[in-house]
Amino acid sequence: MSIRMLRTLIAVDEHKTFSAAAEAVHVTHAAVSQQMRALEDEWQITLFDRAKRTPALTPMGRAIVAKAREVVRAYDNIVPSVISADALQGDISLGAVPTTLTGLVPVAMSRLKHAFPELHVQVHPGLTTPLMSQIERGTLDVALVSRPPVIPPAFDYRHIADEPLQLLAAKGTTCDDPLELLASRPFIRFNRDAVVGQMIEGWLQGKGIRVQESMELDGLEAISSMVYANLGVSIVPSSCVPPHNPIPIERIPLGSDAPVRQLGLVYRRDSLRLRVLEEIETVLLDSAGTDMPGPERHQTGGA
The missing domain is CATH 3.40.190.10 (Periplasmic binding protein-like II)
Incomplete structure (x- = not known):
């Protein structure tokens, strides 16, 4: 066994096929296959189920990969771990x-x-x-x-x-009631795959607010630009360090019970x-x- 073989094993797990792993670690497909066979012979275990068209890791193989990651991580950190503070x-x-x-x-x-x-x-x-x-x-x-x-x-x-969550609205918006704005304006939603997006959805549901969803984005700059163009309102975190050139829009607090990211x-x-x-x-x-x-x-x- 060598660190090189463990890196190849991890690459197979990450890239799912021997061919993709070979490209990732810069060897041939045959070399990947040979290395995996060598590991199986040395350890006397079956790492891959080869009955399938694309060999898949066995449960034992997946457990070995997890340990291999720890070994490779420790190896890669040998020098950094002893560098002077x-x-x-x-x-x-x-x-x-x-x-x-x-x-x-x-x-x-x-x-x-x-x-x-x-x-x-x-x-x-x-x-x-x-x-x-x-x-x-x-x-x-x-x-x-x-x-x-x-x-x-x-x-x-x-x-x-x-970072408390806040409402974004177009510049010049005179209403400062976030609930009224959410009920009356199109809603530019923060990506629900993000933790913040899930927080926003939970708050809306808790308040019983039904929004008129118009789009779903995951970047503050993109969301702010849409709000600046008066395409709707949005809820985002209030950045602890604002950008140097913030987009000129209204930022309205959600109230004392606003969720905090x-x-x-x-x-x-x-x-x-x-x-x-x-x-x-x-x-x-x-x-x-x-x-x-x-x-x-x-x-x-x-x-």
């Missing part, structure tokens, strides 16, 4: 929900780059659930997400900021790059305008 360097991958990409993330990453010029952060946008799946698979180191209802036991969650940093508890993750947490807290612990900062596991 004063010499943060190398690459780290940060996932981020799209609502943070025009305010909080660029401000925080600029501060991080200034403090640690040899540390290179690769930013990957995505929704909360897919980002957390990528952390689980080891393709991301850390992610800035909307706090999900359940945090996997293997994850740490660090609270960064609270919690932004937090998530990563695997067994990560060997905790020193880097602590620095990312620090710059995010500073950029969000708070260096005090939030209500759920340093929460681990559970929900």
Whole structure:
């Protein structure tokens, strides 16, 4: 067995076929097949059900893949784990929900780059659930997400900021009653696949509000642009770090019982790059305008 073979096994799981895995790890289809046979012979187990046209991982194979990810992750972190605390360097991958990409993330990453010029952060946008799946698979180191209802036991969650939800309306809107506006104007919905979208839907249902849905989007800039064009109203988080050139629209509070989106940093508890993750947490807290612990900062596991 070798790390190379384990990477190939993980690639087969991620890409579903030997051919796609071969392309991902830059070997031939025959080499992938040979490596998988070698692992089966060495371990004396069946990793793949070859009765199907496309070989599929057996239950034992899936369990082995999960352990293989842990081994490869530990191997990849051997050097970073022993680097001096004063010499943060190398690459780290940060996932981020799209609502943070025009305010909080660029401000925080600029501060991080200034403090640690040899540390290179690769930013990957995505929704909360897919980002957390990528952390689980080891393709991301850390992610800035909307706090999900359940945090996997293997994850740490660090609270960064609270963002109350607010109503967006076209510039010059004279009515400041969000319930009246939602009842009378077309509604531009925040993507329901996102945690924020689910929060909004729950609030609307709890208030008994039936909206006239006109479209469903997942980017603050896109939603704000539609509102600016007077195509409807929307509900979005009130960004803790507004963009430098905000679109001129009305931002109306939903009231004292408005839902609050919690932004937090998530990563695997067994990560060997905790020193880097602590620095990312620090710059995010500073950029969000708070260096005090939030209500759920340093929460681990559970929900």
